[in-house]
Amino acid sequence: MPVLELKNIIKNYPDGQNINEVLKNVSFQVNQGEFAAIVGPSGAGKSTLLTIMGALLTPTSGQILLNGQDISQLSKKKQTEIRLNQIGFIFQNSDLIPYLKIKDQLQFIQKISSKKPVDAIEILDKLGLNSRLNNYPNVLSGGEKQRVAIARAFINQPDLILADEPTASLDSQRGHEVVSIIQQTVHQENKAAVMVTHDERVLDLVDTIWEIEDGKLKKVQ
Amino acid sequence: MFLTLKELLHEKLKFSALGLIIFLIVFLVLFITGLASGLANDSGSAIKETNAQTFILQKGSESRLNRSELTEQDWQKFQDKYHNKAAKLSVSQMSIQQANNASKKTDIAYFIIDANSFLNPTTISGQKLKNANNNQVVVSDKLKSSGYKLGDKFKDPATKTTFEIAGFTDNKAYSHTPVIYLNQKQAQKLSPNTNFNTIALKSGISKKSGYQVISQQDLIDAIPGYSAEQGSLYLMIGFLYIISLFVLAVFFYIINLQKLSDFGTLKALGTKTSYLVKHVLSEMGILSLVSIIVASGVTYGISLYMPASMPFNLGTTILLGTGLLFLAITLISALLSLIKVVKVDPISAIGGNN
Numbered sequence: 001m002p003v004l005e006l007k008n009i010i011k012n013y014p015d016g017q018n019i020n021e022v023l024k025n026v027s028f029q030v031n032q033g034e035f036a037a038i039v040g041p042s043g044a045g046k047s048t049l050l051t052i053m054g055a056l057l058t059p060t061s062g063q064i065l066l067n068g069q070d071i072s073q074l075s076k077k078k079q080t081e082i083r084l085n086q087i088g089f090i091f092q093n094s095d096l097i098p099y100l101k102i103k104d105q106l107q108f109i110q111k112i113s114s115k116k117p118v119d120a121i122e123i124l125d126k127l128g129l130n131s132r133l134n135n136y137p138n139v140l141s142g143g144e145k146q147r148v149a150i151a152r153a154f155i156n157q158p159d160l161i162l163a164d165e166p167t168a169s170l171d172s173q174r175g176h177e178v179v180s181i182i183q184q185t186v187h188q189e190n191k192a193a194v195m196v197t198h199d200e201r202v203l204d205l206v207d208t209i210w211e212i213e214d215g216k217l218k219k220v221q
Numbered sequence: 222m223f224l225t226l227k228e229l230l231h232e233k234l235k236f237s238a239l240g241l242i243i244f245l246i247v248f249l250v251l252f253i254t255g256l257a258s259g260l261a262n263d264s265g266s267a268i269k270e271t272n273a274q275t276f277i278l279q280k281g282s283e284s285r286l287n288r289s290e291l292t293e294q295d296w297q298k299f300q301d302k303y304h305n306k307a308a309k310l311s312v313s314q315m316s317i318q319q320a321n322n323a324s325k326k327t328d329i330a331y332f333i334i335d336a337n338s339f340l341n342p343t344t345i346s347g348q349k350l351k352n353a354n355n356n357q358v359v360v361s362d363k364l365k366s367s368g369y370k371l372g373d374k375f376k377d378p379a380t381k382t383t384f385e386i387a388g389f390t391d392n393k394a395y396s397h398t399p400v401i402y403l404n405q406k407q408a409q410k411l412s413p414n415t416n417f418n419t420i421a422l423k424s425g426i427s428k429k430s431g432y433q434v435i436s437q438q439d440l441i442d443a444i445p446g447y448s449a450e451q452g453s454l455y456l457m458i459g460f461l462y463i464i465s466l467f468v469l470a471v472f473f474y475i476i477n478l479q480k481l482s483d484f485g486t487l488k489a490l491g492t493k494t495s496y497l498v499k500h501v502l503s504e505m506g507i508l509s510l511v512s513i514i515v516a517s518g519v520t521y522g523i524s525l526y527m528p529a530s531m532p533f534n535l536g537t538t539i540l541l542g543t544g545l546l547f548l549a550i551t552l553i554s555a556l557l558s559l560i561k562v563v564k565v566d567p568i569s570a571i572g573g574n575n
Binding site: 047050051054057077080081083084085087089091092095097098099100104107108109111112113136152156164 | 224227231482483486487488491494567570572
């Protein structure tokens, strides 16, 4: 059974007198242990698609099944709960909270979640961040920040990981490194992951590639 | 609380600066409130601290003691009805000089009373005023700042009558001058006139034909300068509250505006809006509580070292009241920022907008 399945998703935005169709009948699925990439030019609807997958935006029509549960028409409150417990986000600029030390970034998620906490220090250790536990984000390099963001995405043991252009602010070597960490963790922990990117240099690391253009999504590999 | 404490500790400089502003405003408010309350005491404590609820004045005296003159006949009418709940009172503002140093003069107010009436004040040292025909009088503690001690003598410059201080009351004052209590026999030495200014009543009545009947507060309000002083000070205090409401609202707003992208990220990660609202409120609450406590401590400390001649009165009620009012002001001023925080869309975290 797929972890995430999108069925006939349509998303329209009013654009003055007209209606702007951003997503045109999109269907998609990702299974446990699978790392999928969505590529496409700017403005093709990548981000919109990711926000719909992440329970941040409600589609105009269509179904989003997360572990078999339709999350397309949930209330804001329920969406927040889904995001906390079932989805892990990795943002473009890592978006760490500036006033939290590295270990607190993870412990905060554990504080607001009711799930049984795992050892946050161990996860950071595995990602080579053990010397950074008591640092604030502002002294970390871009690669280190993104590794903390990966740790944060996995800390609450979600079933689905969503990555929004995780290599955008990194050079190619660091970018490759970061994506390979995501890939290894996804495979080790047997999670499903979706990465939106236009960085073709990291596509060798993913299991499936989908392409989006003009709001239409198709599987290319 | 987790986020709140971590943020307060990390952003020490920013929050100390904000705390300093709150501290300065609270300090100023407390100081002016203390001064207003002190001046109020200095103006009317000799009237306010009596048990009298009502004062009977001559008709047409416009609430002013010095314009009212009552006679023995008036007194009989009230005494028959109220017995020991009525008391005669005359107030006259004069100066005295030290018995052995004629150049050392002090402005005072004589309160001429019947020592057996309820107007006779308790003393904090020495003995109470008696109705004897001697020169033993009771004076306000406030006279100590002019160098008078128990047993000291002073002279009335006009009649050269000498009195001896037999007892001190607490800080009783009338129109910013210390009060000297005389019995009627002692008063005769200064002026043979047996008429008096007012009859104080322990019970509250509102009307008596042929007389002006006023409440204790009305009488105090009519003491020269009292209303003008209190009015302008409380106007200042009122404005300080309003100004701080707006200043703090703007500061909180800007501080939270800077953090909107963080709030967006936190929401995207699954933080409930109610958690963030609590976070913002407790942040402002802790900050202002600490500032208020420090300001209260500092104001109280300063008040201990203020010269006795400076009228300043900062009771627990004023401290607590001002503190609570200010805490309410800071929380209200955080409302504007809260609206912003509630409205942040977690979607802003996606697409690298931050």
